[in-house]
Amino acid sequence: MSFRTLAQISEITDDRPLAVDAGDFDVAIVRHEGDWYAIHDECSHARVPLSEGDVEDRSIECYLHGSRFDLRTGAALGLPATQPVPVYPVRIVGDDIQVDIDNPIVFDPHPLTTTHQEN
Ligand code: FES
Secondary structure, three states, X not given: OXXXXXXXXXXXXXXXXXXXXXXXXXXXXXXXXXXXXXXXXXXXXOOOOHHHOOEEOOEEEOOOOOOEEEOOOOOEOOOOOOOOOOEEOEEEEOOXXXXXXXXXXXXXXOXXXXXXXXX
16 A cells, blocks of 8 residues: 545535646545545546546436445446446545555456356
8 A cells, every 4th residue: 555645635626626736647536425535537438537527326417427436445336437447445534535546446347256166
């Protein structure tokens, strides 16, 4: 884990994503219903910023074509996007919003399944 301070709590308004520079990419930080989220700030469909979309029901909507992404997992919840976007662990230290950008959580829509083999 390598959390970095990317913003201050005082910069955030509920349900209004804040785009922050995380180095090689941007992250959208969101406070929604008392919880904190950090999601890659790029739609998996056509690479527009998710931070310009609306937040509702623990998801963020892409403003361009309307796909929603789960803020907890990054999973695409509706077409036209079919691929997830990374989300990142967040912690609050004082007024600092710290994000672990080196350890994204990438939702796997097709997890490996195990089979039970009878002898
Ligand atoms: S660009 Fe986001 S759904 Fe199309």
